[in-house]
Amino acid sequence: MELIYALAIGVLTGSxxxxxxxxxxxxxxxxxxxxxxxVNLFIFGMGRLTAGRAPIVGSTAVADAALYxxxxxxxxxxxxxxxxxATTALFxxxxxxxxxxxxxxxxxxxxxxx
Amino acid sequence: xxxxxxxxxxxxxxxxxxGGAAMLLLADGRRTARTVISLAVTLAQLxxxxxxxxxxxxxxxxxxxxxxxxxxxxxxxxxxxxxxVVDRLAAVMLTLTAVLALASLVYATARWDxxxxxxxxxxxxLLMGVNGAFLTGDLFNLFVFVEVLLAASYGLLLHGSGxxxxxxxxxxLVVNLAASLLFLxxxxxxxxxxxxxxxxxxxxxxxxxxxxxxxxxDVGAAILGxxxxxxxxxxxxxxxxxxxxxxxxAPVAALFSILTKVGIYALLRIGSLLAEAGTPALFGGxxxxxxxxxxxxxxxxxxxxxxQPQRLTAYCVIVSAGTLLASVGxGGAAMAGPALFYxxxxxxxxxxxxxxxxxxxxxxxxxANVLAVSFETFGVDDPFDPERPxxxxxxxxxxxxxxxxxGFISCALLVSGLPPLSGFVAKFSILATAxxxxxxxxxxxxxIVLLAAxxxxxxxxxxxxxxxxxxxxxxxxxxxxxxxxxxxxGPVAFLILACVALTAGAGPVAAYLDATGRALxxxxxxxxxxxxxxxxxSSNGAPR
Numbered sequence: 001m002e003l004i005y006a007l008a009i010g011v012l013t014g015s016x017x018x019x020x021x022x023x024x025x026x027x028x029x030x031x032x033x034x035x036x037x038x039v040n041l042f043i044f045g046m047g048r049l050t051a052g053r054a055p056i057v058g059s060t061a062v063a064d065a066a067l068y069x070x071x072x073x074x075x076x077x078x079x080x081x082x083x084x085x086a087t088t089a090l091f092x093x094x095x096x097x098x099x100x101x102x103x104x105x106x107x108x109x110x111x112x113x114x
Numbered sequence: 115x116x117x118x119x120x121x122x123x124x125x126x127x128x129x130x131x132x133g134g135a136a137m138l139l140l141a142d143g144r145r146t147a148r149t150v151i152s153l154a155v156t157l158a159q160l161x162x163x164x165x166x167x168x169x170x171x172x173x174x175x176x177x178x179x180x181x182x183x184x185x186x187x188x189x190x191x192x193x194x195x196x197x198x199v200v201d202r203l204a205a206v207m208l209t210l211t212a213v214l215a216l217a218s219l220v221y222a223t224a225r226w227d228x229x230x231x232x233x234x235x236x237x238x239x240l241l242m243g244v245n246g247a248f249l250t251g252d253l254f255n256l257f258v259f260v261e262v263l264l265a266a267s268y269g270l271l272l273h274g275s276g277x278x279x280x281x282x283x284x285x286x287l288v289v290n291l292a293a294s295l296l297f298l299x300x301x302x303x304x305x306x307x308x309x310x311x312x313x314x315x316x317x318x319x320x321x322x323x324x325x326x327x328x329x330x331x332d333v334g335a336a337i338l339g340x341x342x343x344x345x346x347x348x349x350x351x352x353x354x355x356x357x358x359x360x361x362x363x364a365p366v367a368a369l370f371s372i373l374t375k376v377g378i379y380a381l382l383r384i385g386s387l388l389a390e391a392g393t394p395a396l397f398g399g400x401x402x403x404x405x406x407x408x409x410x411x412x413x414x415x416x417x418x419x420x421x422q423p424q425r426l427t428a429y430c431v432i433v434s435a436g437t438l439l440a441s442v443g444x445g446g447a448a449m450a451g452p453a454l455f456y457x458x459x460x461x462x463x464x465x466x467x468x469x470x471x472x473x474x475x476x477x478x479x480x481x482a483n484v485l486a487v488s489f490e491t492f493g494v495d496d497p498f499d500p501e502r503p504x505x506x507x508x509x510x511x512x513x514x515x516x517x518x519x520x521g522f523i524s525c526a527l528l529v530s531g532l533p534p535l536s537g538f539v540a541k542f543s544i545l546a547t548a549x550x551x552x553x554x555x556x557x558x559x560x561x562i563v564l565l566a567a568x569x570x571x572x573x574x575x576x577x578x579x580x581x582x583x584x585x586x587x588x589x590x591x592x593x594x595x596x597x598x599x600x601x602x603x604g605p606v607a608f609l610i611l612a613c614v615a616l617t618a619g620a621g622p623v624a625a626y627l628d629a630t631g632r633a634l635x636x637x638x639x640x641x642x643x644x645x646x647x648x649x650x651x652s653s654n655g656a657p658r
Contacts, residue, residue, distance in 0.1 A: 087291055094284050
């Protein structure tokens with residue numbers, strides 16, 4: 001599981017960085033989205049990978065930390081998803097405004113000379 | 115500490131949040147109501163910040179010396195719950211933010227807030243993010259508050275729209291989104307290795323890590339450091355900065371001069387807390403020193419090259435970031451006091467300068483700056499020079515131009531660090547501390563390098579500003595005398611007078627800031643205050 005997980009993060013990050021460095025705004029936004037998926041998986045992985053364990057301690061059982069998944073990274077991921085979603089939406093608006101004002105989808109607002 | 119004082123640390127976050135939300139409920143057309151609300155909320159923040167400043171400095175009677183006020187949200191104790199911490203450093207930054215915000219807001223009410231929708235709510239949300247970032251005691255909430263301030267700053271940067279702003283905003287957005295992702299990776303790595311996000315707890319756990327975990331922690335800290343350096347506007351991560359700050363409307367640019375300092379604050383805070391267990395790279399030491407020097411050099415080159423006043427000011431922001439990082443990198447906590455003095459002086463000066471630059475731009479005929487450049491480049495004398503009528507000599511300078519000129523000179527003195535204003539005091543105390551440290555235990559060479567760099571940057575700043583001033587005030591005949599309103603001239607005068615007050619009261623202010631530096635050098639008090647085992651009130655009752 002660790003290997004697949006790590007590979008997934010690696011592939012997402014690699015593709016994300018490549019797209020981020022492309023000159024078209026749409027590629028940049030896709031790159032940022034892929035990167036944020038990779039980062040969310042990474043945060044999740046930092047709480048250690050476990051299967052089939054609840055993150056919430058029940059009211060009856062005596063708490064043994066080893067039986068439960070770490071709830072904190074899950075909360076962090078949730079926050080990061082919300083913030084990432086909002087900023088991506090904002091970026092989409094700016095992207096469209098830039099397209100409308102400059103007439104091109106190049107990140108610099110003009111085509112490069114070459 | 116009890117009663118209403120205990121709840122004071124929450125107010126710098128709560129006030130702008132509620133004020134901004136209340137303004138959103140009003141229609142955008144009701145400017146008067148919005149203006150009243152935003153002014154009241156900003157003034158209240160200033161008042162709260164001043165009380166916190168007095169409290170942290172031990173000036174409030176009945177509290178017994180310095181207080182590090184810790185506000186536990188929901189009364190959960192520190193490593194588990196979220197805490198807000200007010201110590202001297204946080205209180206100083208809060209006060210600075212409130213002063214700058216007040217000036218910028220008043221300036222904006224003159225005309226700029228009509229340029230687009232929701233200026234004032236966004237303004238308050240930005241303040242909420244900045245205040246929260248200064249107050250919070252754990253890494254993840256630092257991330258959240260930085261995101262709040264960034265989200266508001268995206269909106270404010272785009273305020274007024276237009277192609278240059280949208281293009282600069284696009285770059286600003288992408289760079290900061292990427293930096294935020296780095297921030298998250300760093301935070302997650304640190305959490306994975308130490309199991310805590312609380313900065314005080316981190317300082318305690320760090321020495322207990324084994325070598326493998328420690329090296330991974332250092333990787334996380336380095337990634338986090340890069341995220342902070344992007345925010346601080348450090349070379350080579352600052353190419354977005356002149357573009358963005360040069361394109362923003364003047365009051366927004368003035369307020370943005372505090373944003374880069376959020377990154378520097380975070381570096382200083384975390385660096386000082388982790389100093390005992392070995393500061394990670396990028397939070398202090400040689401790396402920071404070298405990065406600061408290169409940034410200083412880059413900023414100086416930019417100042418010489420800049421043609422518009424607003425871009426010149428943006429490079430002043432970079433120079434100030436470089437100076438700060440180089441001095442903190444050289445001296446660590448020992449240098450924090452003078453560096454903070456410089457920080458306050460430079461934030462006020464650049465804030466005033468951004469607003470002044472916009473008023474100056476109004477006075478120049480379109481294309482005047484292009485003409486001035488080509489005259490200089492091709493060595494062409496002013497063709498109308500011999501025919502210039504003599505009676506020009508006797509012309510009375512209009513009051514507006516006199517104000518602009520005086521303001522420009524004051525800002526130039528502040529930025530380049532010449533006497534008699536506070537820029538000089540700040541640079542002098544940085545250099546004095548560096549040399550005093552060099553005669554003690556630190557090596558001499560870095561101190562000399564810092565001396566040369568800071569004096570050189572002052573000279574370059576003076577050259578650039580003199581040239582700009584001559585071009586604007588002396589060499590152009592076809593300028594229009596701008597009509598200044600009191601609402602616009604007032605805030606600039608207020609910020610410059612604040613710098614004058616800083617100079618006049620340099621003794622007490624420097625004493626306060628030196629105590630701040632000493633507190634940063636001995637983080638034990640901070641750690642103990644945050645993690646104090648004060649039993650929450652609910653734990654006295656029977657378990658439910």
